[in-house]
Amino acid sequence: MTLFERVGANSSPEPGALADVLSLFGAVADAAAGSPPEATPSIASLAVWMARLAELSQEEADALYFAALLRNLGALGNPAFGKGEPLPARLAEMHRWDIPVSGARLCESIRPLPRPTADLVRWSAERWDGTGYPDQLRWHGIPRAAQALHLACTYVRFADREEALATIAGESGQAFAPEQTRTFVMWYHACGGEIEPVGIPLHALDAKLATTGEIVDTLADRIDAHNGTPGRWRRVLQRAEHAAAALQLSPSDRTQLACAVRFFAAGEIDDAILEAERFGPMARLGVKNRAKHAVAAAALLERSTTLGAAAPLLRARAEWYDGTGKPDGLRHEAIPPAAMVLSACIAYDALEQSAREKTREDHRRPLDRIETASGTQFDPRVVSALAQTVQERT
Amino acid sequence: MIELHARTRRISGSRLEELLGRYDARSVVDPLMGLPTHLNYLKRHGIAVHGGDVLEWFVRAGEGLVVNDFTILRDIEVAEIVEMLPGRIYPLDRFKAWEGVFFTEEQCAYLGVWHDNVRNLRSDGQTGLAILGLWFVLSYWLQKAHYPDDMQDLPPSELAWNYLRKTERWVGSNMLRNTVRQSDVLATVSSQRADALFLAPPARNAFRSSDARIWMWEAWWQGNPYYNIEHSYRDSLFGARSADEHGYARAFATVLSAAREYPVIIVQATKERLHEFEPHLRNARRNVDIVTPYGNEVYLVGTK
Numbered sequence: 001m002t003l004f005e006r007v008g009a010n011s012s013p014e015p016g017a018l019a020d021v022l023s024l025f026g027a028v029a030d031a032a033a034g035s036p037p038e039a040t041p042s043i044a045s046l047a048v049w050m051a052r053l054a055e056l057s058q059e060e061a062d063a064l065y066f067a068a069l070l071r072n073l074g075a076l077g078n079p080a081f082g083k084g085e086p087l088p089a090r091l092a093e094m095h096r097w098d099i100p101v102s103g104a105r106l107c108e109s110i111r112p113l114p115r116p117t118a119d120l121v122r123w124s125a126e127r128w129d130g131t132g133y134p135d136q137l138r139w140h141g142i143p144r145a146a147q148a149l150h151l152a153c154t155y156v157r158f159a160d161r162e163e164a165l166a167t168i169a170g171e172s173g174q175a176f177a178p179e180q181t182r183t184f185v186m187w188y189h190a191c192g193g194e195i196e197p198v199g200i201p202l203h204a205l206d207a208k209l210a211t212t213g214e215i216v217d218t219l220a221d222r223i224d225a226h227n228g229t230p231g232r233w234r235r236v237l238q239r240a241e242h243a244a245a246a247l248q249l250s251p252s253d254r255t256q257l258a259c260a261v262r263f264f265a266a267g268e269i270d271d272a273i274l275e276a277e278r279f280g281p282m283a284r285l286g287v288k289n290r291a292k293h294a295v296a297a298a299a300l301l302e303r304s305t306t307l308g309a310a311a312p313l314l315r316a317r318a319e320w321y322d323g324t325g326k327p328d329g330l331r332h333e334a335i336p337p338a339a340m341v342l343s344a345c346i347a348y349d350a351l352e353q354s355a356r357e358k359t360r361e362d363h364r365r366p367l368d369r370i371e372t373a374s375g376t377q378f379d380p381r382v383v384s385a386l387a388q389t390v391q392e393r394t
Numbered sequence: 395m396i397e398l399h400a401r402t403r404r405i406s407g408s409r410l411e412e413l414l415g416r417y418d419a420r421s422v423v424d425p426l427m428g429l430p431t432h433l434n435y436l437k438r439h440g441i442a443v444h445g446g447d448v449l450e451w452f453v454r455a456g457e458g459l460v461v462n463d464f465t466i467l468r469d470i471e472v473a474e475i476v477e478m479l480p481g482r483i484y485p486l487d488r489f490k491a492w493e494g495v496f497f498t499e500e501q502c503a504y505l506g507v508w509h510d511n512v513r514n515l516r517s518d519g520q521t522g523l524a525i526l527g528l529w530f531v532l533s534y535w536l537q538k539a540h541y542p543d544d545m546q547d548l549p550p551s552e553l554a555w556n557y558l559r560k561t562e563r564w565v566g567s568n569m570l571r572n573t574v575r576q577s578d579v580l581a582t583v584s585s586q587r588a589d590a591l592f593l594a595p596p597a598r599n600a601f602r603s604s605d606a607r608i609w610m611w612e613a614w615w616q617g618n619p620y621y622n623i624e625h626s627y628r629d630s631l632f633g634a635r636s637a638d639e640h641g642y643a644r645a646f647a648t649v650l651s652a653a654r655e656y657p658v659i660i661v662q663a664t665k666e667r668l669h670e671f672e673p674h675l676r677n678a679r680r681n682v683d684i685v686t687p688y689g690n691e692v693y694l695v696g697t698k
Contacts, residue, residue, distance in 0.1 A: 094438065094566065101408045119688040122408060129530055131560050134408050136431035138533075141402035143689065173537050173545035182544055 015202040018112055020306040021212045023200075025219045026069040027300055032226055032269050033075035033099070037303070043152045044068035045198040050148035053183050059114060060145040062204035066113050067120035067149055069200075074103030074121075076269075077225040083272060084228075097133035100125050109218065111209035116145065124149045127175045139177075147180055155184075161193035212306065220262035227265050232349060237261045239345040242389035247381060249338060257338040259301075259310035264317060264342060267297030280354075281347035282373055290318035291326030312336065317343045320377045340379040344370060344386050347378075395539050396496055399605045404691065405594055405662065407435025413685065413693060414441060417658045419589035421570075425582035425649075426594055426632070428452055429526075430574065434459040434564050442570040446582030448626045448633075449608070451525055451615040456574030458522020463567035465519035467527070467558050475511045475524055476554040484510055491619040496610070501535055504550040509617055523565070525615060527558035532614070533607045578630045583652045590658040593649065595671070598642045601627035601634075646671060650678040650696075661694040668692055 027037040044065045051061040075081055080095035087095065104122035107113055123137060123146035130138030132150075151168060154175070158164035165188055172181035220233045240261050244254045271293065279286030298315035302308050316330060316339035323331025351366035367390050374383040410432055414422060420441060427433060427445035429452055436443050437460060445456050467475070478484060488506040493499050512524045531553050538545045575582060583591060604623055613621035627633030636645040653659055659679065661671050665686075671694055676682050679696030686692050 093563065104408075105412075116688060122406075129533060130431070131530065131557070135406045135435060136564075137402075137404055137406065139402040140400060141404040170546055173534055173541065178537065178541035178544040182541075 015205045015207045017212055017306045018205050018207050018210075018215070019200045019202055020304050021215050021219075022066065022110070022113075022205075023069060024300070024304045024307065025073070025215065026071075027303055028219060028223065028266050028269065029070065029072040029074075029076050029103075031266070031296075031300065032078075032081055033072040034081075034270060035072055037300075039156045040069060041197060042195050043071075043149075043156045046152035046155055046195045047145075047149045048198045049187060049196070050151060050180070050184065051145055053187055054144055054148065054180070056145055056148075059204070060116055060120075060143075062201040063114040063116035063120055064145045064149060065198065065201050066117045066204070067107075067124065067145075068152065070103065070107055070110075070113075070117070071121055071124050071149065071153070072099070072103065073106045073222075074099035074101065076106075076222040078102060081226070081270075082228065086272075097125075101134045106218075106222070110215060112206045114204045116143075119143065120146045120149055122146075124153070126150065128177045129174050132175075142177075144177075144180070147177055151176055151180060151184055156195075161188075165193065216259075216262055216307070220265075223263070223265045223269060227268055229265065229353075232265060232353075233262050235352075236264075236342075236345045236349050239348060239386060239389055240341050242392070243341045243345065243382060243385040244338065246385035246388055247337060247341065249341070253336070253338045256310040256313050257341060259307050260313040260317070260338065260342050261345075263301050263307075263310070264294070264297050264314055264346060266300050267293030267295070267314070270296075281350035282369060282377065284324075287318060287320070287324075287326050294318040295327050313339045313342065317346070319343070321379045322376045325377070335379070337379070337382070340382045341385070344378045344382045347373075348386060348390070396536060396606045398536060398540065398607065403594065405432045407432035407439075409687060409691070409693075410592060410660070411436055411439050411441065413660055413695060414590055414658075417590065417695065417697065419658050421588035422590045422592050423582065423586045423588045423656070424592045424594075425577075425579040426596065427456065427574070428594075430456045430460050431564075433572075433574075437568050437570075437572055438564075438566050440568050440570075442568070442588065443572045444582070444586045444588060445574045446577050446579070447574075448576065448578055448630050449612050449623065450576055450626075451529070451612050453574050453576040454518075454522045454615065455526045455529070456522065457518040458520070458524075458526055458561065459564055460572050460574050462519030462522060462565060464565065465517050465523075466562040466565050467520055467523050469559075471515070471520060472555055472558045475508060475515070475528075475558060476551045478507050479511070482510070488617060489614070489619050496539070496606075497535060501550060504554075505532075505614060508554065509614060513617075519565075523561040524558060525611075527561045528554055529607075529611050530557040530560075532611055536607055536610075579649055580631060580652050583649060583656075588656065590660060591653045591656040592660045592662070594662040595646060596632050597667075598639070599637055601630075601632075643670070643674065647674050647677075650674055654678070657698060659696040661696075663692045663694060664690045665692055666690075668694070 026040055030037040030040060047064045047068045048061050051064050078095055078099055080092040100122050104118040107118035107121050123142055126132035126137045126142045130136050154168055155164045168184060169181060172178050224230050224232045240257055244257055294315055294317050298311040301311040301314055313336055316335050319325035319330045319335045323329055348366055348370055351369055355366055367387055370383055374380045422441060423444045424433060425446045427447050430445045433443040433445050443460055445460060447453055484507050486503045486506050489502040493502045508528050512521060515521045515524060534553060609623040612623050613619055631645045636642040661675060663671050675694050675696045681697045683695045
């Protein structure tokens with residue numbers, strides 16, 4: 001049983017908590033796809049309005065909200081957004097076509113979602129004339145709810161409403177069904193293009209079918225897959241749990257730590273190169289870079305009411321014990337102890353993986369290298385706890 | 395104004411890929427392929443595909459989307475298709491019969507020009523892509539006739555240029571042999587071997603009420619505005635011979651019988667039409683799974 005589960009995330013959640021975690025999942029996927037997460041509630045609301053005006057069923061309208069929330073899920077782990085050298089444009093485009101399908105498959109694995117959600121994600125990039133992707137569906141073969149989602153995504157992408165209106169009207173019969181464009185234009189003129197927010201349809205979630213813990217773990221796995229570091233959070237968690245126990249951290253700190261371990265890598269998601277590859281986990285030159293990732297991950301988690309309490313921990317994980325770290329230059333006791341545990345465990349994992357791959361010149365034992373930074377980068381108590389954990393396990 | 399169908403059958407390549415994956419099938423035959431965009435999807439995802447249809451333009455489009463691994467229409471070739479070429483004599487009245495009925499004089503003239511230009515292309519792959527690209531134009535025009543105020547009035551050459559350039563994106567290789575053939579169902583089923591057979595049987599008498607965007611394009615490709623696609627279906631298995639209920643059931647059972655060597659048979663149906671296919675498939679196969687992923691979509695999967 002993991003630390004995260006011990007603190008109660010394995011019981012049936014409230015639909016509100018579940019929706020919150022799903023929103024976080026969507027926000028991380030938006031970051032992976034380079035889409036601003038702030039746009040998502042507007043896209044979801046407009047899509048639902050379009051569904052209502054088209055007199056679609058309540059089930060479809062509910063599913064549409066979640067499909068809007070999770071429409072970029074397939075970007076997590078998609079090679080077009082992967083690390084390293086960018087792919088040739090044509091190859092990257094072909095990989096991008098797979099985003100809706102991968103997203104749909106991921107949605108299917110999230111059992112509390114309304115059933116049509118996955119297929120609305122699958123067909124959210126289809127075009128009326130049959131030139132969309134992934135399936136090149138055409139005309140009435142595209143579910144009307146999926147068309148509504150496509151239209152909402154297009155509208156919200158534009159900062160200027162008039163320009164959005166002109167684009168959508170110009171795409172009538174090509175990207176969008178003429179009937180739907182007409183409905184949209186009527187909506188636009190009726191409310192001046194202002195999207196009235198729609199609440200999350202919590203009643204549509206079947207919270208009994210999964211725990212928030214399962215969903216959070218799936219998300220953490222996807223983040224690692226996206227970053228090309230499969231299994232990283234699980235390895236870091238194992239060390240962090242033991243170190244936290246050795247340090248006798250409070251249950252609350254350990255809960256936040258368990259949560260932070262799952263999300264620290266979310267900050268690296270839209271960066272082309274992982275921080276460990278750029279400077280190494282111990283390099284002072286990497287402080288700024290690590291801080292950037294820490295801040296990005298914290299900003300994503302802050303949005304969540306259920307898990308947001310762990311955001312300060314994420315933000316502080318690039319701080320140095322001696323106060324020369326970033327982003328806030330905290331030192332000694334001002335740094336949350338759980339953040340110091342997280343920081344040391346991430347560094348240890350990077351060194352261990354590097355030593356395993358033997359790609360680095362320095363083949364010293366990872367623990368020796370961590371110990372050299374005791375009192376500067378890392379809290380000496382944390383280093384001792386980590387050393388104890390590592391020695392016990394070897 | 396010509397009627398356009400208010401319903402379109404959804405044949406999803408990605409769904410089919412999931413079903414094929416579930417039964418470890420790495421190759422598939424679709425003897426009723428229609429416009430083979432689903433086969434193009436499967437090809438792009440590493441599955442060997444073989445298709446067949448009785449309509450020639452579907453098969454030609456398949457040569458561009460399914461068989462063709464690398465030929466695209468470059469700007470220079472697109473330019474040679476969309477406008478009249480100097481020095482070439484065009485029979486501009488070839489599609490005059492459609493003038494004032496379905497299309498304007500200008501549109502009919504362009505249809506004639508495009509017909510000749512596409513017929514003069516040098517490769518099957520390019521011809522297939524051109525047929526597909528220009529079909530999007532025809533569909534746009536027919537749709538615009540229904541929504542004259544809702545859709546933009548784009549110059550024919552601009553519309554054709556945009557759609558022809560888009561065809562490039564679907565060309566790719568899966569390093570496998572993929573084929574299409576113009577033949578009836580039984581000929582395709584018995585001439586190919588694959589891990590799975592995919593069938594999306596047409597509705598009974600469907601050929602008599604084919605969508606204008608389909609039959610009209612066959613007529614365009616044949617260069618004959620009076621062409622009647624009932625001729626193509628006259629001797630086909632799901633054509634006139636299976637117009638009545640028993641004939642249709644017999645035709646479907648015949649296909650299943652011809653497909654006895656295929657390890658997996660996937661039949662796409664709807665909830666309303668499930669009873670037409672399920673008993674036959676259960677007779678032909680020991681195990682039959684029914685998959686209902688979305689809305690009215692139903693897949694019957696028969697394995698040995």
